[in-house]
Amino acid sequence: MGSFTGHKSPDFIIQKNNKIYSVEAVVANFSQNSKPEEERNFEDVYGENDIYQIIDASIFRTLNAITYKSNKFLTTYSTKECVASNPYIIALADYGQINYGQAAFYSMMSVLYNAAYDPEGKLDLKILCDDSFGNEYKYIESCKNHNGEKLPLGLFSNYENKHISAILFTCTLTLGKLTSLTKNHTPSRFVYLERQHIKQIRYSGSETDESLLDGLFLFLNPYAEHSVELESFQGKGLTVITGDLENENEFQIHCKNSSTLIRRKVGMRGEERRLLKDIDKFIFHPVVKQ
Numbered sequence: 001m002g003s004f005t006g007h008k009s010p011d012f013i014i015q016k017n018n019k020i021y022s023v024e025a026v027v028a029n030f031s032q033n034s035k036p037e038e039e040r041n042f043e044d045v046y047g048e049n050d051i052y053q054i055i056d057a058s059i060f061r062t063l064n065a066i067t068y069k070s071n072k073f074l075t076t077y078s079t080k081e082c083v084a085s086n087p088y089i090i091a092l093a094d095y096g097q098i099n100y101g102q103a104a105f106y107s108m109m110s111v112l113y114n115a116a117y118d119p120e121g122k123l124d125l126k127i128l129c130d131d132s133f134g135n136e137y138k139y140i141e142s143c144k145n146h147n148g149e150k151l152p153l154g155l156f157s158n159y160e161n162k163h164i165s166a167i168l169f170t171c172t173l174t175l176g177k178l179t180s181l182t183k184n185h186t187p188s189r190f191v192y193l194e195r196q197h198i199k200q201i202r203y204s205g206s207e208t209d210e211s212l213l214d215g216l217f218l219f220l221n222p223y224a225e226h227s228v229e230l231e232s233f234q235g236k237g238l239t240v241i242t243g244d245l246e247n248e249n250e251f252q253i254h255c256k257n258s259s260t261l262i263r264r265k266v267g268m269r270g271e272e273r274r275l276l277k278d279i280d281k282f283i284f285h286p287v288v289k290q
Contacts, residue, residue, distance in 0.1 A: 008076055010083060012091075016232040020086045022077065023168070024069045028061040028096040033146055040098040046265055046275040051106075054099045055117065058107035058171070059143050061096030063151060066111065066167065070155075073163050087165035087226040094171040101172050104262045105217050105241065108169055109137060112219050113243035114154035115251065116140035131251035133196055133260075156221040156243055165224040172215035172264050180266050181208060188269040192276055195259040201279070203269055213237035215261040222246070237261065 012023040030037060034057070043049070069090045077083040094100060094107070106117035115128055115137035125138035142150040155161045180191050188204040193214075202208060214237035220228060222244035230240065239260045242252040253260065267275050 008080075010077065010088075014232075017229060019229055019232060020082070021089055021165075021228075021232070022083045022086060023089045023091050024072060025091040026065045026069050026093075028058070028065040028092065028094045030096055031061065031146075034096065035098050037098060042275065044098045046267070048277070049099050049102060051102070051117075051119065052122065054097070054102050055107045055110070056143070057097040057099070058094055058103040059110050059153070060145060060151075062092060062094050062107055062169075063111050063143070063153070063155075065092055066090055066155065066164075070161060070164060078163070084163075085226070087224070087228050088163055089166045089168055089228070090164060091168040092170075093173065094169065095174075101174075102263055103171055105169070105219075105239070105260075108167065108217065108219055109241075109243075109251070110140050110143070110153050112154065112156040112167065112221075113245075113251065114139055114141065114157050115243070129245060129250050132253045137251070156219070156223065159223045161221065162223050162225040164221055165226050166221060166228045167217075167219040169217045169219060170215050172261060173212075176266060177215075177264070178212075181210060181212065183207070189266055190269050190272045192265040192267075192272070193261060194263040195261055196255075198259055199278070201272065201276070209258075210261075210264075211235070211237040211258070214258060215264065217241060219243070 010022040011025045014021040014023060073088055094103065109115040109117060116123055116125055116139070117135065118138050123138050125140060128137045128139040130136050140153055142152050144150055179185055180189060183205060185204055191202050193200045193210060213235045216238050218233055218238060218240045220240065220242050222242065234256060236257040237255065239253060239255040242248070265276070273279055
């Protein structure tokens with residue numbers, strides 16, 4: 001096997017079930033042209049914002065981040081046998097806009113599989129297929145950057161990026177989430193969870209059904225040279241997405257022992273009826289007696 005010197009080693013080396021994974025971590029940050037985070041307001045956090053604008057912004061920032069780490073493999077690690085002979089995973093956190101945490105997994109469907117999420121039927125594109133939730137997607141070939149240059153999408157739609165085995169993605173896992181997972185945190189807060197087909201709310205002191213892995217997505221590359229063993233990536237809340245349309249007629253989405261997390265909001269207890277417009281449709285979790 002090859003060896004590493006200095007800074008030329010992957011961010012993480014994981015060994016599980018006699019298999020070695022090289023993981024490079026990257027954050028999709030705000031661009032210079034983005035609305036700055038200090039201008040973020042309550043509507044940006046709690047409102048039903050334009051999902052099309054949110055997805056478009058996320059596509060550009062995440063594509064840029066993945067391309068950076070892809071190039072790092074090709075220029076730095078491809079000659080290292082200990083990396084090149086094992087699965088290479090890019091761990092990506094998307095916090096590149098004031099509406100971060102609201103793109104769910106939809107932007108990544110475009111970036112990786114040429115699949116555009118179109119919940120309101122606004123996109124004049126050909127229908128591609130559905131996912132296992134029943135969401136319809138349309139075929140999107142490229143996106144445009146701020147200079148009008150077309151950037152190709154569908155990184156996992158052919159063998160061009162076979163060196164990338166998977167993308168481990170989140171846009172909701174923050175330090176604030178870690179705090180809200182504790183039973184007793186002050187001041188008292190509400191925690192809103194929008195899952196696929198269900199909305200929930202709990203309060204500080206409640207027994208939570210949310211896990212650390214809720215909101216974490218593993219996107220598999222069907223053309224990968226070194227595939228990921230799913231037995232190595234198990235845990236309640238982790239959602240695995242497969243885009244193998246050559247052998248399947250839909251995108252397969254599986255969430256272990258849970259329902260896929262789409263969006264979460266946290267606020268001060270007592271403010272939920274002002275901040276959450278459809279609170280009467282939620283399921284409440286009772287407070288556990290201490």
